[in-house]
Amino acid sequence: xxxxxxxxxxxxxxxxxxxxxxxxxxxxxxxxxxxxxxxxxxxxxxxxxxxxxxxxxxxxxxxxxxxxxxxxxxxxxxxxxxxxxxxxxxxxxxxxxxxxxxxxxxxxxxxxxxxxxxxxxxxxxxxxxxxxxxxxxxxxxxxxxxxxxxxxxxxxxxxxxxxxxxxxxxxxxxxxxxxxxxxxxxxxxxxxxxxxxxxxxxxxxxxxxxxxxxxxxxxxxxxxxxxxxxxxxxxxxxxxxxxxxxxxxxxxxxxxxxxxxxxxxxxxxxxxxxxxxxxxxxxxxxxxxxxxxxxxxxxxxxxxxxxxxxxxx
Ligand SMILES: Nc1ncnc2c1ncn2[C@@H]1O[C@H](COP(=O)(O)OP(=O)(O)OP(=O)(O)O)[C@@H](O)[C@H]1O
Ligand SMILES: [Mg+2]
Numbered sequence: 001x002x003x004x005x006x007x008x009x010x011x012x013x014x015x016x017x018x019x020x021x022x023x024x025x026x027x028x029x030x031x032x033x034x035x036x037x038x039x040x041x042x043x044x045x046x047x048x049x050x051x052x053x054x055x056x057x058x059x060x061x062x063x064x065x066x067x068x069x070x071x072x073x074x075x076x077x078x079x080x081x082x083x084x085x086x087x088x089x090x091x092x093x094x095x096x097x098x099x100x101x102x103x104x105x106x107x108x109x110x111x112x113x114x115x116x117x118x119x120x121x122x123x124x125x126x127x128x129x130x131x132x133x134x135x136x137x138x139x140x141x142x143x144x145x146x147x148x149x150x151x152x153x154x155x156x157x158x159x160x161x162x163x164x165x166x167x168x169x170x171x172x173x174x175x176x177x178x179x180x181x182x183x184x185x186x187x188x189x190x191x192x193x194x195x196x197x198x199x200x201x202x203x204x205x206x207x208x209x210x211x212x213x214x215x216x217x218x219x220x221x222x223x224x225x226x227x228x229x230x231x232x233x234x235x236x237x238x239x240x241x242x243x244x245x246x247x248x249x250x251x252x253x254x255x256x257x258x259x260x261x262x263x264x265x266x267x268x269x270x271x272x273x274x275x276x277x278x279x280x281x282x283x284x285x286x287x288x289x290x291x292x293x294x295x296x297x298x299x300x301x302x303x304x305x306x307x308x309x310x311x312x313x
Pocket of ligand 2: 046
C-alpha cells in the first residue's frame with residue numbers, strides 16, 4: 001500500500017477531474033486530514049463553480065504565482081474554505097481571470113508553490129488543466145506529484161485526447177507509466193471492457209451517478225452522495241483514497257468455504273469446477289505495517305486558516 005501526499009488528477013475536458021478531486025478530498029477529510037485542492041484551470045476557474053456566490057476577489061492563484069516570492073501565509077490568505085468543511089480549502093483562479101490576466105511565471109515559481117503546499121496541508125490534490133502544455137503549474141504538478149490519476153472516459157473524444165497528450169509526457173521525468181488509470185463516468189451499458197483494453201488496463205472504475213451532476217448544478221458538491229445508486233461510486237472513491245493516499249489495506253474478505261472436491265471423472269464435473277474453484281486457497285499474506293507519514297513542519301498554519309486568518313469568514 002502506498003501513502004502519497006501529493007496527487008495530480010488529469011484527463012480530457014469533462015473527464016471528471018474536478019469532481020474526483022473534490023470527492024477524494026472529502027474522503028480524506030473524513031479521516032481528519034487537511035487537504036488543499038489546487039485548481040489549475042484558468043479557462044474555467046473552478047472555485048466559483050463549486051461555491052457559486054462565494055467572493056473570490058483577492059484570492060487568485062494567478063496573483064500568488066506572480067508574487068516576487070511565495071510564502072505559506074500568502075498561500076493561506078488565498079485559500080477558500082470548501083463549504084463548512086474545516087479540512088478542505090480550494091486554491092484556484094478567481095472569477096473573470098483568464099490566460100492574459102497575469103504576467104507569465106517561471107517553472108521554479110510553480111515548483112516553489114508545490115513545495116510549500118506540502119508543508120501547509122496533509123494532502124494536496126491538484127486538479128490539472130487539460131491543456132497542460134499551456135499551463136506551467138499543471139505540467140510541474142504532473143512531473144512532481146507523488147501519484148497521478150489519469151481519468152479516461154469511454155468515448156472517442158477521450159481516445160483522441162490521450163493520443164495527442166500522452167506523447168507530451170513521454171519524457172522520463174513525467175514517469176507516465178506509473179499513472180494510475182481510472183475509467184470515469186461509466187454509464188450502464190457502456191462497453192467499458194473494450195475501453196479498458198484500449199487504455200492498457202485500468203485500476204479503478206468510477207460509475208456514472210446522476211446525483212453528482214445534480215450536486216454540481218446546485219453548487220452542493222460538499223454534500224455527501226446518499227442515493228443507493230451512489231454507493232458503488234463512494235466505494236471506489238474510498239478505495240482510491242485508502243489505496244493511493246492513506247495507505248490503508250483493504251478489509252480482508254471473509255474466506256470462502258471450498259466445496260468438497262468432486263471426483264473429476266466426467267466431463268460435466270470438469271466444466272462445473274473450474275481450476276480456480278478447486279485450487280486450494282492461498283495462504284493469507286501477513287498484513288504489511290502501515291507506513292507512517294512524515295510530520296508536517298507547521299500544522300499551525302492550517303489551523304490559522306480554520307480559525308479565521310487566511311480567508312475563513
Ligand atoms: N461519476 C460521475 N457521474 C455523473 N456525472 C459525473 C461524474 N463525474 C463527473 N460528472 C459530471 O461530469 C461533468 C464534468 O465533470 P467535471 O467538471 O468534474 O470534469 P472536469 O474534467 O473537471 O472538466 P473540465 O475539463 O471542464 O475542468 C460535470 O457535469 C459533473 O457533474
Ligand atoms: Mg474541472
